[in-house]
Amino acid sequence: MPRFLPVTSYVSLPKKVDEISNIVTPPFDDLHLALRQERASKSINNFVRFESSRELPGEKFDDDLDVRAKNTLDNFLKEKIISIVDSTYYLLEIVCDGKTVTGFMGMLELNTPNKPDIFEFTDDAIVNDRLQQLESLQIQTAPITIGYRTDEQSAEIIDDTIARIRKNKPIYEFEYPAGSSNTIWKVPRNEAIEPLLSKKKMTLLDGTGRYLAAVKHSNKIKKENKNISQFDSTNFIFAWMIDIEHSQFSFKARHWSLKSGIAPGIDGQNLLIKLEDFFEIERYKFLKPGSKDAELINLLDEIEYVGKLNHTYGLYVGDKAYYAMYLKNAESYERLSNVKKSRRWKRLDYCVLNSIVFDGILGIGWNKPENLEKFSMSISPQRAVSLVDEGFADATFLVNDPLPEHIIEIAESGETISSKCIYLTPKPLVGPILARIAPNTLVEDNLFSSSGKNKLKK
Structure with a gap:
């Protein structure tokens, strides 16, 4: 040890x-x-x-x-x-x-x-x-x-x-x-x-x-x-x-923004149509000027609440609305035999999003480091959304924070996820x-152990 x-x-x-x-x-x-x-x-x-x-x-x-x-x-x-x-x-x-x-x-x-x-x-x-x-x-x-x-x-x-x-x-x-x-x-x-x-x-x-x-x-x-x-x-x-x-x-989610031009031929509406094969989608329209920030808070509250029971995400494509995405059949996804991972790994929101959307719909193999460069990852949902408004991204996916015990379980099982998925805080x-840290600079051995107060009981 x-x-x-x-x-x-x-x-x-x-x-x-x-x-x-x-x-x-x-x-x-x-x-x-x-x-x-x-x-x-x-x-x-x-x-x-x-x-x-x-x-x-x-x-x-x-x-x-x-x-x-x-x-x-x-x-x-x-x-x-x-x-x-x-x-x-x-x-x-x-x-x-x-x-x-x-x-x-x-x-x-x-x-x-x-x-x-x-x-x-x-x-x-x-x-x-x-x-x-x-x-x-x-x-x-x-x-x-x-x-x-x-x-x-x-x-x-x-x-x-x-x-x-x-x-x-x-x-x-x-x-x-x-x-x-x-x-x-x-x-x-x-x-x-x-x-x-x-x-x-x-x-x-x-x-x-x-x-x-x-x-x-x-x-x-x-x-x-x-x-x-x-x-x-x-x-x-x-x-x-x-x-x-x-x-x-805790671990904070990083939200994924698909960089502009990465998926030619797939605009916001085309993406929504393809997503409907896998997700129930609910639209959060901006009802009046200035309601965008308030609707974002409503969306985040919604996906956090429902996300305790099902894989739920937010989506923004720049069309004066947010979308909540609810996975239609989580149980069948978790049993997919072609995904050679544990049930715990498959239950991570990131893994569902990447397997179904990024890999399956967009054709981007997310587990390849070079493909991660096709996304911008942001801790702030406001920043992630602004990337679409500023023209740097075609779509932003908002993700719930994972539970620490789920991440620890994955680590102890020997499985891994991308280093850019989550953020420790x-x-x-x-x-x-x-x-x-330099050659010939020594670390002292047992500097305090011989005279210390702490004694483990036998």
């Missing part, structure tokens, strides 16, 4: 602690153009400048983008925006939408026989981009999120440990985004964290691209140096460990804590 050890980290040191909300950024996987621009405008030292795959708005950049990221890191060190800290664990608590998720941050061992279960596949381009950033910066800019299962005895001890640590003064306490609070404590040296969190049954909840890039990087380093220490930092990945059973995390930000 993987071990979970302390992290040698860079910690952000803005001149005023309350300024940290101006320099952090969401994980690069989740940055869209407007958010990228908003973060870049907050501060010249915003961590969005670590992003290696895209130029920033208004930027004229002649060198490779990973060179910009490396130059930014060098400047952060020179200006003392970040400073290196000795090995330790951290406790991260995020409160978002009235829900609290708390877990420990440290270094999770890679390449062990018992790896985390993974529920999503991702294409090589994403993995290689994360690998390029990792090799250029020799840091991991944010932790992946790991959900673990534990017994009641260990869970009680972990809760007691968290309660003790929360009595201390946090090193950070800030709000970002609006309404979401982030609090980080440095774990005292007398707390034994590793015995509680190592060797657990785990599921990778977020950061598949970063995880696979770290594995690829580790294998490359081992090939170059066969005598490398098992505690070399390249054999580990920075992770936020949360309890699957007791954490209030909450998730750690880029910037507060960065992990040092």
